[in-house]
Amino acid sequence: MENIDPQPQKPTPRPKRELTYIQKVWHTVGIVALLVIVVLIARVAFNVLLMILAATLIATYFHGLGNIIQRKTKWGRKPAMAISVGGSFAIIAALLWFMGTKIQYQVAQLSHSLPGTINAARGKLAETPVGQQVLTYLDDNSGKLFVTAQQFFSTSFGVLGNIYIILFLGIFFTVSPSVYKEGFLIIIPPEKKELWRCIIDRINVSLKGWLKGTLLSMVLITIMLVIGLSIVNIPAVLVLALFAGMLKIIPNFGSMVAMIPGVLLALTVSTNTAIVVALIYMVSQTIVSNIVTPIIQNKIINLPPALTIISQVIMGTLSGALGIILSVPLLAIIVILADELYVKKINEGQPKPEVDAKQVPLTD
Template sequence: MMDTTTPKNTPRPKRELTYIQKVWHTVGIVALLVIVVLIARVAFNVLLMILAATLISTYFHGLGNIIQRKTKWGRKPAMILSVGGSFAILAVLLWFMGTKIQQQVAQLSHTLPNTINAARTKLAETPVGQQVLGYLDDNSGKIFITAQHFFSTSFGVLGNIYIIMFLGIFFTVSPSVYKDGFMIIIPPDKKELWLCIMNRINVSLKGWLKGMLLSVVLIFIMLTIGLTIMGIPAVLVLALIAAMLKIIPNFGSLVAMIPGVLLALTVSTNTAVIVTLIYIVSQTVVSNIVTPIIQNKIINLPPALTIISQVIMGTLSGALGIILAVPLLAIIVILADELYVKKINEDNPKLQIDAKHVPLAD
């Protein structure tokens, strides 16, 4: 009698998926990819907030180092003076300038519609101006949507500021906790390398902060003096806007000129030309003379690479991405240099020798 039972090791035939099952599998995969992309985008914004908080902590510790060197105090009193003194100076400035700025903001809000109408009238007098007005009218919806996306953030502007400030204070109070916690996950043979990377990043971020802070102060002072001489209204507000937008390289300077030039057009065309020159000269002096001297320790980033990083970061994360594009790019360049470029040069020393003998193009 023959055994008709199926052996245990015999593979079972694969069950074919129906068309509907294949469709649902595809929909599930696409939905999973969309969820992963959305989570990655939110996580990227969170990483940017961590970077912003790190910059705040770097500022407090850098100022604490200066106080410690000048006064010979201990670390704790120097840091208390660094944090407390910074908030005290900010409070005093707001106390003395807050009322004046509030009045000028109200004045600017009241005169801005008339200023825009006057600028449109001036532009309509020339063929080029008519083309510009036509383009703005045709694309006003797109411009509004772009601006709305630019200022959009994961948790809202106030929420992001709240999170960044508290993270910055936590990083300032106990930086060793987070640094040591990060170093725990690093393999023992790589700890020295990552300590070198962290030190380079620290020096680079300090250089960027020094240049930005000095640029903000100088732009505010120079524009306040120049616009006051020209008799432009709302001088403090215009200078403050330009100083804050100085944090955004390349694009910030152009955007800051718009309200000042529009107000100058209400006076006369010659005044608008002079005000434009004041903006250009002040931005040029600060960007090409003062900032490079202060930021001599930061990586020399190519201008084209900086603009590309700003466009990409602005598309991904709006205003916060554009503000942090330069320090983030500096960190990426340092990581690439330490983890990839130097390793290649060590493994292939002939590349360094050959690179020195490459003839320059005529």
């Protein structure tokens, strides 16, 4: 009789060791701490990406100006780019040299008169019931507004550090843009390289359109306010106009913020003067925003106004002033990426709409 080996016995599973309450608490704390660290790293990395985008805009400006010089003069690429970069810095230095003393005097004048201007504005507001409610609200929330403004204008490395990094990155991108473009395309699979070249070209055209419209709008709004406020005899005209011109880079909100100091100064003269100054600001902003800018920005992607405001609020919360300034070009880039990588792909298999033969014009 054959001996039948008994079936091997399965090893008895070891009983699961249940975590104690203290261990569960420490595990939870560790997971939360890890998530917080990841969020903080992502936020810092996002600010770095914004600085790279700002540097890309600087390089786009220099190359766009170089293209114009090259077309007009028929010179080589290197002389055109040298004039583009050197000429831009020379113009800025000349403006600061000729207008620096006047700007400094007007800034001192504005700083000296600002406390009295604010007190005069408070007195004007206190004369009406609505103004009293506004003053009560501002007094109750002054500390909260100060903290919000402080956070709003804070950045990751400080304002001067960010400007330094952005400027030098922009110069490096200007000197050898193909190195960074081809370096990015190296990591793209061969079958996707043509698609990403098309995406980069679309983004380049969109950023150029935004830059042209924004820069010309800043110059025009500055000139119009200098003329308009000079007619009304408002003090510190040049500073107010330059302030409004710089804030023009922030759509929607920049125009409202720029109007505040001008109207406050006008209130020290009379209420009618303040109304006239407010009208000057609104008319200038309307002409530039609704007539001039759309004509120049004909190549930029058409963004819905509500979507622009939402992106500004989100970017301002995440990255402060730099995020608000770059919210529109960043939104344009996101829309282009979504269009090229998603929308066009899902519409590839869709049948094209039938065209009525009667509506098609006949050609000879």
